[in-house]
Amino acid sequence: MIVHDMTFSTHFDFVAVPPYNFKLTVHKPAGWSLLTPFEVFERGTLWTVLRVPSGMVFGLKMKSEGTVDAPRVSCLAYSGHRLATNQRTELYETVKWMLSADEKVNDFYALANNDSLVRAITEDLYGMRRTKQPDVFSMLILAVTLQMAPIVRSNQMMELLIKQYGEKARFDRKEILYWPSAQTIAETSVAELKRNCKLGYRATFLKAIAETIQNGFPSVHELEKMPPAEAKLKLMELKGIGEYSADIVSPHSGFALDVWSARIFHMLFFGSEPKSPRDVIPKLKKIAEARWGEWRGYVFLYVLHDLDRLSKRLSLKLTDA
């Protein structure tokens, strides 16, 4: 395992566009991690690991020093060597971008005036912002391991991949494990990936994806500059990446329905279980686009992090999936 001993640190802080709830944004209610499953969140402070698009790895210690209506985020970044000016600039810009600090969501909140579901979720999770992972390969690992597996098994595959082939960052008296690089997976055989990480047929996909990325693939910023449909098609050129996985990985806010979330949105739209969740996905996507337009990705995010309270509000069993 590659170990990064990070003894150099640099501090910066920045304001975010209100309303902005730092805790809800970096430590979301459903428990999904911001950057790595092994990050630590304690008493309002997050210790995590970031790989910026140019490839450098940083340890991050972040906390809020403001309020939801006057938000300010403090960030202490650790590295293995003193940073050049351009490296510091990339780090600063990437962190702000990752946390959607400059994103204006007024139009999303305005939907609450005429949409009771949006009203409920924005009341419950006021100030929560979407986040973006600048490391495309880690998102591709997530997407591939989520395919055709119960969540317990997906977590098992991800943890094995990180523990066997990932990287370790040591900083601020913490040790945080991080996703493997595309280079490491490209240099590992399919048989070894299958054996060590219980990936099954997904090992072939992951190896092929890693090799494609090594040979040259758009960065997350380049994907973001493309029209959403073009970025999605580019991602779908990768072996094992279909429509659902591309929606998860794309930096454009998507409506990535799988059979689990399709069941939830069918319950929300129609109050009943779908007979075949997979078959209703295209129909549900059309309804969401017509109802919420460009903000459907935000609705998706808020709903999936608000299932407990929504279930009570609407008297629906949304959390049994």
Place this chain on the structure above:
DNA sequence: GCGTCCAGGTCTACC
């Protein structure tokens, strides 16, 4: 303890 089923998609062959 053992056998069976199937999961938070995607690819391929075939029509």
Place this chain on the structure above:
DNA sequence: GGTAGACCTGGACGC
């Protein structure tokens, strides 16, 4: 262009 069937594996379940 649409649609079955196959795909790794291990946890859940029934017996």
